[in-house]
Amino acid sequence: MNTADAIEKIKQKGLRVTPQRVAVFQTVWELNNHPTAEDIIRNIRKSHPSISVGTVYKVLDTLVASQLLEKVKTDKGTMRYDPILSDHHHLYCKVTDRIVDYEDPELDKMLEAFFSKKKIENFAISDIKLEITGTFKTKAHGKQKNG
Amino acid sequence: MNTADAIEKIKQKGLRVTPQRVAVFQTVWELNNHPTAEDIIRNIRKSHPSISVGTVYKVLDTLVASQLLEKVKTDKGTMRYDPILSDHHHLYCKVTDRIVDYEDPELDKMLEAFFSKKKIENFAISDIKLEITGTFKTKAHGKQKNG
DNA sequence: CTGCGTGCAAATGGTTTGCACTACG
DNA sequence: CGTAGTGCAAACCATTTGCACGCAG
Numbered sequence: 001m002n003t004a005d006a007i008e009k010i011k012q013k014g015l016r017v018t019p020q021r022v023a024v025f026q027t028v029w030e031l032n033n034h035p036t037a038e039d040i041i042r043n044i045r046k047s048h049p050s051i052s053v054g055t056v057y058k059v060l061d062t063l064v065a066s067q068l069l070e071k072v073k074t075d076k077g078t079m080r081y082d083p084i085l086s087d088h089h090h091l092y093c094k095v096t097d098r099i100v101d102y103e104d105p106e107l108d109k110m111l112e113a114f115f116s117k118k119k120i121e122n123f124a125i126s127d128i129k130l131e132i133t134g135t136f137k138t139k140a141h142g143k144q145k146n147g
Numbered sequence: 148m149n150t151a152d153a154i155e156k157i158k159q160k161g162l163r164v165t166p167q168r169v170a171v172f173q174t175v176w177e178l179n180n181h182p183t184a185e186d187i188i189r190n191i192r193k194s195h196p197s198i199s200v201g202t203v204y205k206v207l208d209t210l211v212a213s214q215l216l217e218k219v220k221t222d223k224g225t226m227r228y229d230p231i232l233s234d235h236h237h238l239y240c241k242v243t244d245r246i247v248d249y250e251d252p253e254l255d256k257m258l259e260a261f262f263s264k265k266k267i268e269n270f271a272i273s274d275i276k277l278e279i280t281g282t283f284k285t286k287a288h289g290k291q292k293n294g
Numbered sequence: 295c296t297g298c299g300t301g302c303a304a305a306t307g308g309t310t311t312g313c314a315c316t317a318c319g
Numbered sequence: 320c321g322t323a324g325t326g327c328a329a330a331c332c333a334t335t336t337g338c339a340c341g342c343a344g
């Protein structure tokens with residue numbers, strides 16, 4: 001995502017546009033591996049050496065609250081961040097700890113159909129996310145397409 | 148779960164049976180709301196006033212490693228613990244932060260059928276968990292049955 | 295007996311907070 | 320200009336760790 005687009009997206013949400021917000025937002029897009037706050041800080045400092053840890057956390061909270069990013073929870077108890085594209089699920093790799101987005105409209109449609117027929121007692125569903133654990137079959141040559 | 152059963156389960160896993168392990172295991176069963184470590188410590192001290200924080204965490208790790216309990220991650224970054232019964236999914240209440248188990252063999256069967264037909268490229272699935280977010284419809288009188 | 299498990303307290307590490315300063319709008 | 324955002328460093332808090340002692344097997 002280029003700078004102009006990042007600015008536009010932030011502005012659309014009614015947020016003040018600051019260099020830090022733009023940088024954090026772009027960095028999460030660049031690091032397409034669901035980075036931790038630490039990953040983000042390390043990378044962002046290449047272009048913004050003086051950005052502070054506290055600011056990054058505050059910016060991340062702001063962007064999450066404005067639905068420009070989402071938090072992904074991990075087994076390790078550290079949060080990771082994900083640019084919001086559209087509804088998607090997550091593939092968790094047991095071996096490499098990689099988290100990969102998984103979009104599947106057909107799956108979503110099936111789930112929706114299932115739960116509109118079969119209600120959960122006393123519970124109103126607002127969202128369903130699949131957490132698919134497993135392992136990537138690494139090919140000899142090159143990286144994952146999904147990664 | 149009574150003490151004899153708890154001892155038996157722990158023994159079955161080849162673990163040393165200690166009063167602390169038995170107490171932690173029973174406490175997680177009693178607190179059927181997916182307690183945090185803090186919840187567990189607070190409650191366990193009613194019967195074992197001198198158990199230490201470090202021990203509780205170590206025991207929880209041990210029991211998780213032996214598959215007597217499982218860790219449930221939360222948005223807040225704190226872990227919660229769940230006695231392992233069988234495969235189940237989780238209902239997350241947006242309003243009360245309650246986490247409730249959801250078992251549904253029919254759903255599991257449907258998912259299995261779906262993913263045996265439609266493979267995910269380069270990924271071998273070992274487990275699928277649904278994270279169903281929403282709100283409980285509280286009845287005027289009394290608590291949730293599921294709670 | 296012998297080593298694994300426990301208690302304690304200090305350390306860790308990710309995240310948060312308070313405050314003076316800066317700059318977006 | 321005024322207020323929301325930033326930088327900094329200290330504080331926080333769940334969890335981990337190291338070590339001496341105790342108890343399960």
